[in-house]
Amino acid sequence: MRGGGLHANRWCGRIGTGRSYMSSNVVGFSGDFDVIVIGGGPAGATTAALLSKRGRRVLVLDRERFPRYHVGESLIPGVMVPMEELGLKERMEAKGFERKYGGTLVWGNNEVPWNFSFSTGGRIPYAFHTRRADLDALVLDRARELGAFVVEDATVKDTIEEDGRVVGVRYALRGLGGTQEARASLVIDASGQARVIGRKYTEVNWNEQLRNVAVWTYFDNCHRLPGDEWSNILIEGTSDGWFWGIPIDKGVFSVGYVTRSELATESGKSLEDLFQSEIASTTKLKELLKDATQAAGYRSARDWSYTNDRFYGKGWALVGDAAAFVDPLFSTGVALATLAGSTLSKVVDQILQYPAIEEKALDRYSNAYQEFFHDIRKFVEGFYDRSKTKGFYFNMAQEMVDPEKENAAEVDFVKLVSGLSGRQGGLFELNVDDLIEDAKSTPTGS
Known part of the structure; x- marks a missing residue:
């Protein structure tokens, strides 16, 4: 059954918002999912929405209630790629x-x-x-429409591990005692700078040049x-x-x-x-x-410019600000988060169908994501040298993303600050078909 069917049959309204809802117990659903997403911001909501659109059973847990305040009101064209994939372009105009x-x-x-x-x-x-409260609520509501189960006022307390693998989370609902448990094949940390999973399983590297x-x-x-x-x-x-x-x-x-x-x-x-x-x-x-x-x-x-040592592990992956964030000079945050969320949703959907590819597929996602991020960070670092001319900045962008000089330098500059440069195509077009073919040709148990 597709996620939309589950949503229509088993879930009405949302937890923690004061709106009416129907449930037979505190949360109204069983605790087993294909994917748990920690965080309902742009990265988490995009990932959850697109996985739900593919028929996956997804739980989103967010510690706040939406709409909620967030800075970062200016977007770049790269964000329009996942927004069109979500069917939200016209709604953005309408709002x-x-x-x-x-x-x-x-x-x-x-x-x-x-x-x-x-x-x-x-x-x-x-x-x-855009006012981020409006944008973020729009994307999270779209995740609900597509079938994701969304629980607000839910604070993830810890992961559940079995044999060294993350298999779920424990979370608390505001105003209620005790904790709830939810389990899934994969847990995605989209909790922003809270870094709920990243803080436990990997180290953060602060960018000294951008402190x-x-x-x-x-x-x-x-x-x-x-x-x-x-x-x-x-x-x-x-x-x-x-x-x-x-x-x-x-x-x-x-x-x-x-x-x-x-x-x-x-x-x-x-x-x-x-x-x-x-x-x-x-x-x-x-x-x-x-x-x-x-x-x-x-x-x-x-001190918001950082990356994590690792973007994935056994049973978990990072996306959005939970994975990395760079200085807001070119307003890249939401575009980077949603583009990565779109890519991760495709990769995770394939992993759920072919579990044997998990490590290699997530490694490929991680490498593409870090290359995307590295280009933006390197350019921001160079752009902070305000002793140069705009021609220097145009040429710097061209050297990074178009060393063959196929475009004019100004074109390469705009592509880079739009989040649409050629080298970043690795994240946009990430493909794991070869891993799937290898998995299909490998005898079970070998």
């Missing part, structure tokens, strides 16, 4: 998410503003700006960039850091400042005071905010 056609930068050795258009990079000319701190807030009644730049994200460098300015809707902007952690400490200022003093040194951003009013408090985050 009024604002199209994003490119970026405007005050960056480089002469700090002359310059911009780029996603259309330069080819097949997907736009992405969106940064960010502080951000929101403004109403902001001006917009002129002409074709109307919906561009603004990235403006300052002497010791940079600002983002994201037009979310109407006159509302998300504005954040990023700098090295040690520089923030050495300044002797609070992050809030540093934010205000640095805004005064901007040019374009200051103009956009000249008649604006701050409409929210401040939030902050530190």
Whole structure:
């Protein structure tokens, strides 16, 4: 029976939201699944939705209730690939998410503003700006529609192991005593920086070059960039850091400042005071905010660029921020998470059908994912050298993803910052058919 049938027959509503639901016990389903996904954000919801679409029985556990706040409102065209696969492109339009056609930068050795258009990079000319609470709820609701069992207010306490293999999890529901158990053929950690499984089974490697701190807030009644730049994200460098300015809707902007952690400490200022003093040194951003009013408090985050030593093990795999995350300079987080989730869903579906390929298939996924991530991280590290010109940045992108120079350097730059560069095709087009053929030709028990 396909996942949609299970969903329709056995599950009504959702746990932990205050909405009505029907169940014969606390959670309303048996504890055995094909896959358990820890985390209902973009990575987890995408993975769960696409596995459910393939008829797999999937449980999603998230410690929060949706919609819930999250930063990261600006998307890149790479995210449109899994959104189309999920059938969500039209819904994004219908919800009024604002199209994003490119970026405007005050960056480089002469700090002359310059911009780029996603259309330069080819097949997907736009992405969106969005309130993440709305986007994340949209993707998680799609997972429900496709048959995933979703439990909110559920905190995973530990994994269940048998003979060195992860075979399930123990989780607690908010407001209830004791723990529940769920078992599955595979457990996927999409818990973001909580790294529920990654924290237990692998080590995290922080990127020393990108040990940064960010502080951000929101403004109403902001001006917009002129002409074709109307919906561009603004990235403006300052002497010791940079600002983002994201037009979310109407006159509302998300504005954040990023700098090295040690520089923030050495300044002797609070992050809030540093934010205000640095805004005064901007040019374009200051103009956009000249008649604006701050409409929210401040939030902050530190040291978010990292990778895990391993992306998989016996019975488990990592995806999204649980696997790796890089500095938000080019808004790659959601695209990286959902693209990886899409690929992982295909790989896991094949593993469930041919269990003998698990280790080699997950290793292939891990290598492709890390190559994708490495290109983005390496480019961000190089881009942080603001002593260069835009031509240097274009050429740097070309050297990384198009050394044969088949495209113009600007095209390669846009493809890279769109999440659609050629070398990253390894993650998009990951294939395990040869592993399946080997498994079919290997006698049972050999």
